[in-house]
Amino acid sequence: MKKIEAVIRPEKLNEVRMALEKAGYPGIMISEIEGHGKQKGVTLQWRGEQYKVDLLPKIKIEIVAKDNDTEKIMKTLIDSARVGETGDGKIFVSPIEEVVRIRTGEKGDVAL
Numbered sequence: 001m002k003k004i005e006a007v008i009r010p011e012k013l014n015e016v017r018m019a020l021e022k023a024g025y026p027g028i029m030i031s032e033i034e035g036h037g038k039q040k041g042v043t044l045q046w047r048g049e050q051y052k053v054d055l056l057p058k059i060k061i062e063i064v065a066k067d068n069d070t071e072k073i074m075k076t077l078i079d080s081a082r083v084g085e086t087g088d089g090k091i092f093v094s095p096i097e098e099v100v101r102i103r104t105g106e107k108g109d110v111a112l
Contacts, residue, residue, distance in 0.1 A: 001064060001065065001066060001067060001095070001096040001099060001108075001109065001112070002064070002065055002066075002067055002070045002093050002094065002095060002096060003062065003063070003064050003093070003094045003095075003096050004061075004062070004063045004064075004065060004070065004073055004074065004077070004091065004092070004093050005060060005061070005062050005091070005092040005093075005094070006060070006061045006063075006077045006081065006089060006090070006091045006092075007033070007035070007058050007059070007060050007089040007090050007091075008058065008059050008061065008077075008081040008088070008089040009058070009059070009081070009083065009087060009088065009089065010032075010057050010058065010059050012059075012080065012081045012083070013030070013059050015080050015081075016061065016077060016080045016081050018080075019076050019077075019079065019080035020063075020073070020076055020077075020080075023072060023073070023076045025063060025065065025069070025073055025076070027063065027064075027112070028061055028062065028063050029061070029062040029063075030059060030060070030061055030062075031059070031060045031062075032057065032058075032059060032060075033057075033058050033059070033060045034055035034056065034057055034058065035055060035056065035058055036054060036055060036056055037086075037087070037090070038086075039086050039087065040054065056087065058089065061077070064096055064099060064112060065112065066109055066112065070093060074091055074093070077091055078091070099111040099112060
């Protein structure tokens, strides 16, 4: 099993959710986060004054999936979240040792 974490632009959330559901992966966790990558924020202007915003709003999507579904999920995320500009986000994939469904006690792939 793998845990797929994607950090995306907030305005792409609905498109990403619909693409994941269409691909057969409706089970996701979503968090609103703030951060920055290499660009270290943006410089904006308001009433003639420039100011720097260091932490930009982002959305973090987490999905736990079977190993053989990982590539399809990553492709779906890339295709639906990409704008083609700095700040599109990142995808992180980590191994998951165990999953347990609390209600039934089922373990492993069955618990997903």
